[in-house]
Amino acid sequence: MSDYVKVGNLEVDSKLYEFIVSEALPESGVDQDQFWEDFDTLIHELTPINKDLLAKRDKIQKQIDTWHNEHSGFYDKDSYKEFLKEINYLEPEGEDFTITTKDVDDEIAVQAGPQLVVPADNARYALNAANARYGSLYDALYGTDAIPEEEGFEKGNSYNPKRGEKVVAYAKAFLDEIFALEQASHKDVVTYAIEAGTLAAILQNGEKVTLKNQAQFKGYQGSPSEPSAILLQNHGLHLEIEINPNHPVGKRDPVGISDIVMESATTTIMDCEDSVAAVDAEDKVLVYRNLLGLMKGRLKATFQKSGRTVTRNLNPDRKYITPEGEDITLHGRSLMFMRNVGHLMTTPSILDEKGEEVPEGIMDGVLTSLVARHDLIRNSRYENSAKKSIYIVKPKMHGSEEVAFANDLFNRIEDLLKLNRNTIKMGIMDEERRTTLNLKNCIEKAKERIVFINTGFLDRTGDEIHSSMAAGPMIRKKEMKGSKWLDAYEKSNVSVGLEAGLFGRAQIGKGMWAMPEMMKAMLEEKGSQLKAGANTAWVPSPTAATLHAIHYHYYNVKATQQQIAANIQDYREDILEIPVAENSDWSEEEIQEELDNNAQGILGYVVRWVNHGVGCSKVPDIHNIGLMEDRATLRISSQHMANWLHQNIVAGEQVLETMKRMAKVVDQQNAGDPDYQPMAENYDQSIAFQAACDLVFKGLSQPNGYTEPILHKRRLERKQQLLLNKV
Ligand SMILES: CC(=O)SCCNC(=O)CCNC(=O)[C@H](O)C(C)(C)COP(=O)(O)OP(=O)(O)OC[C@H]1O[C@@H](n2cnc3c(N)ncnc32)[C@H](O)[C@@H]1OP(=O)(O)O
Ligand SMILES: O=CC(=O)O
Ligand SMILES: [Mg+2]
Numbered sequence: 001m002s003d004y005v006k007v008g009n010l011e012v013d014s015k016l017y018e019f020i021v022s023e024a025l026p027e028s029g030v031d032q033d034q035f036w037e038d039f040d041t042l043i044h045e046l047t048p049i050n051k052d053l054l055a056k057r058d059k060i061q062k063q064i065d066t067w068h069n070e071h072s073g074f075y076d077k078d079s080y081k082e083f084l085k086e087i088n089y090l091e092p093e094g095e096d097f098t099i100t101t102k103d104v105d106d107e108i109a110v111q112a113g114p115q116l117v118v119p120a121d122n123a124r125y126a127l128n129a130a131n132a133r134y135g136s137l138y139d140a141l142y143g144t145d146a147i148p149e150e151e152g153f154e155k156g157n158s159y160n161p162k163r164g165e166k167v168v169a170y171a172k173a174f175l176d177e178i179f180a181l182e183q184a185s186h187k188d189v190v191t192y193a194i195e196a197g198t199l200a201a202i203l204q205n206g207e208k209v210t211l212k213n214q215a216q217f218k219g220y221q222g223s224p225s226e227p228s229a230i231l232l233q234n235h236g237l238h239l240e241i242e243i244n245p246n247h248p249v250g251k252r253d254p255v256g257i258s259d260i261v262m263e264s265a266t267t268t269i270m271d272c273e274d275s276v277a278a279v280d281a282e283d284k285v286l287v288y289r290n291l292l293g294l295m296k297g298r299l300k301a302t303f304q305k306s307g308r309t310v311t312r313n314l315n316p317d318r319k320y321i322t323p324e325g326e327d328i329t330l331h332g333r334s335l336m337f338m339r340n341v342g343h344l345m346t347t348p349s350i351l352d353e354k355g356e357e358v359p360e361g362i363m364d365g366v367l368t369s370l371v372a373r374h375d376l377i378r379n380s381r382y383e384n385s386a387k388k389s390i391y392i393v394k395p396k397m398h399g400s401e402e403v404a405f406a407n408d409l410f411n412r413i414e415d416l417l418k419l420n421r422n423t424i425k426m427g428i429m430d431e432e433r434r435t436t437l438n439l440k441n442c443i444e445k446a447k448e449r450i451v452f453i454n455t456g457f458l459d460r461t462g463d464e465i466h467s468s469m470a471a472g473p474m475i476r477k478k479e480m481k482g483s484k485w486l487d488a489y490e491k492s493n494v495s496v497g498l499e500a501g502l503f504g505r506a507q508i509g510k511g512m513w514a515m516p517e518m519m520k521a522m523l524e525e526k527g528s529q530l531k532a533g534a535n536t537a538w539v540p541s542p543t544a545a546t547l548h549a550i551h552y553h554y555y556n557v558k559a560t561q562q563q564i565a566a567n568i569q570d571y572r573e574d575i576l577e578i579p580v581a582e583n584s585d586w587s588e589e590e591i592q593e594e595l596d597n598n599a600q601g602i603l604g605y606v607v608r609w610v611n612h613g614v615g616c617s618k619v620p621d622i623h624n625i626g627l628m629e630d631r632a633t634l635r636i637s638s639q640h641m642a643n644w645l646h647q648n649i650v651a652g653e654q655v656l657e658t659m660k661r662m663a664k665v666v667d668q669q670n671a672g673d674p675d676y677q678p679m680a681e682n683y684d685q686s687i688a689f690q691a692a693c694d695l696v697f698k699g700l701s702q703p704n705g706y707t708e709p710i711l712h713k714r715r716l717e718r719k720q721q722l723l724l725n726k727v
Pocket of ligand 3: 458
């Protein structure tokens with residue numbers, strides 16, 4: 001049971017209260033009494049509006065369900081569109097405008113680069129992510145399938161020089177393409193030196209050459225005749241050639257290169273949303289405390305790795321000498337956003353005078369801004385935002401009225417924390433159908449503070465299924481990526497963003513690479529997001545950020561965006577193409593395969609969420625490929641199963657049999673974990689198994705198909721069970 005502290009008209013969980021008064025408020029420049037008074041007022045004034053917006057979502061969904069039920073088997077696009085206009089699902093489009101966001105850091109406004117996402121409740125990972133601004137290309141290639149493990153080239157338990165040679169060859173070929181020397185290859189260089197402000201490369205045959213494009217040479221470390229690092233830049237992204245002939249790798253290299261370090265995650269999203277499991281004040285404080293530590297530059301994590309105790313801190317900035325002999329400092333860490341939760345959930349961390357939970361999104365907005373205020377007033381040895389802005393990503397908003405509400409909330413938070421208007425910048429996740437269709441209006445509502453739009457295609461797919469649940473059986477999950485609506489949605493996002501003037505002012509981002517172990521495939525495929533007009537795209541790990549950075553060197557995203565901007569198109573007609581299967585006579589095997597796959601993903605993820613409070617996991621699919629699963633992927637799988645159930649493609653008994661069988665598979669996969677509690681031993685008693693079943697069998701009635709209400713309820717139940725077992 002939680003203890004609550006009464007503050008004004010609020011009851012604040014004592015854990016949260018203590019954190020705010022003893023850690024977040026001190027040195028923040030915000031007066032404590034004033035803070036509580038204003039926070040209280042803000043919650044009371046904005047909660048009813050928040051509730052109304054949620055009621056509107058429910059009403060709209062019911063209207064859509066009814067429409068489909070009344071038009072079953074007959075789908076006339078024009079009458080469908082008319083209906084969507086009538087219920088204001090399709091909003092009347094406003095006048096043209098251009099966003100006017102000011103004080104945006106270059107990493108967002110100007111610089112294209114990978115965007116890393118990390119669960120903010122994990123200090124070890126969060127620090128790793130903040131430090132992922134620069135990453136080792138050699139490690140990323142050596143440690144992943146980017147270099148296939150053919151016979152003789154395995155990673156092995158100790159350094160495999162044959163694999164190492166492939167890594168070096170790959171990296172030097174990349175250098176030759178992006179940082180070409182005049183009629184020579186980097187692999188033939190025996191000495192790099194700085195001569196009269198230029199980079200000289202001396203070849204095996206004694207010839208001296210330089211870069212084709214001397215402007216790419218930006219600096220060095222060490223002495224001009226024996227540099228220990230050479231700093232290059234292309235498309236605004238840096239790359240460092242590290243030279244250390246005493247290093248085990250450098251020793252084998254003719255010029256002593258020990259590594260090639262790539263500027264990687266230019267920005268990172270510290271996620272308080274879909275990759276975390278934060279259901280009460282205890283969990284929320286963990287998230288906020290990590291964010292505070294990041295903003296104050298003091299976060300550290302100590303852990304065991306490879307038999308050693310490691311302590312991880314934030315990386316310092318990076319110092320070089322320019323070709324002209326001046327000192328320069330580069331930002332050593334990724335620029336941090338904080339993803340708040342959306343408008344849906346309430347939290348037991350704060351109750352109002354009626355004992356009702358308050359909206360979690362409002363609490364997140366206030367408290368993440370409060371912790372970021374420490375960065376603005378430079379309470380840290382490291383800067384996050386050089387421009388003194390706070391970057392908040394707001395997910396899962398439906399339509400422009402909800403964006404306007406988030407904008408009002410941010411105004412109110414600025415007043416509460418005595419921040420200049422529009423200090424708090426907003427990233428809008430374009431991940432709900434009503435936002436996609438009305439994106440222009442959505443951007444307009446935040447036009448003075450918007451810094452990104454991002455196609456969260458995973459949530460968006462879940463919403464696609466739920467929105468049209470009654471329209472018919474959906475195509476198979478793996479076919480969604482090739483569907484018409486999704487292609488149009490991705491194109492539309494870029495087009496609308498460019499039309500609204502995001503070029504040079506804000507990010508146009510694309511979604512997550514959800515196969516963290518498939519780096520070769522990522523290298524082959526993820527460049528397509530840049531060709532489609534994105535200037536950032538999501539990666540699940542620092543290694544993926546380093547490898548994805550390669551794409552930004554090959555593709556000129558500014559030129560691509562300019563081309564697209566010259567040919568703005570309206571894609572809404574295709575966005576409205578509902579992905580119901582034209583022919584739903586799948587074979588028994590196909591149906592079972594679809595169910596097995598979804599059930600395995602759901603159970604593998606949910607069991608760790610509910611039993612261990614882990615919000616993002618790598619879960620093997622039925623082909624044994626480890627997939628990143630978070631709440632958005634869970635939304636897709638659970639809604640897909642719910643749709644096939646609702647549309648009578650499968651019967652409840654078959655679904656339950658599948659869930660039980662797959663629970664055994666998941667138990668087996670986790671057999672090596674001593675803390676794991678098997679589900680199959682007692683299906684009825686396993687809270688995790690029950691949660692997974694609820695997500696499917698009650699999927700139809702979940703608000704917009706979201707998974708949070710069931711996950712939170714079941715996790716709280718599990719926490720309670722653990723507490724009672726301890727007593
Ligand atoms: C739809 C959406 O909303 S997508 C956004 C939400 N998704 C995410 O945020 C994905 C974030 N990624 C992750 O959480 C993880 O990469 C997972 C869960 C997918 C895989 O995690 P694991 O199985 O632990 O990964 P794995 O064992 O391969 O690697 C662990 C190492 O990589 C690091 N790592 C992995 N992911 C990240 C990350 N996102 N940020 C920083 N470091 C990371 C860890 O710090 C660890 O290194 P360390 O031992 O030096 O600390
Ligand atoms: O948040 C990202 C998504 O794809 O959903
Ligand atoms: Mg999402």
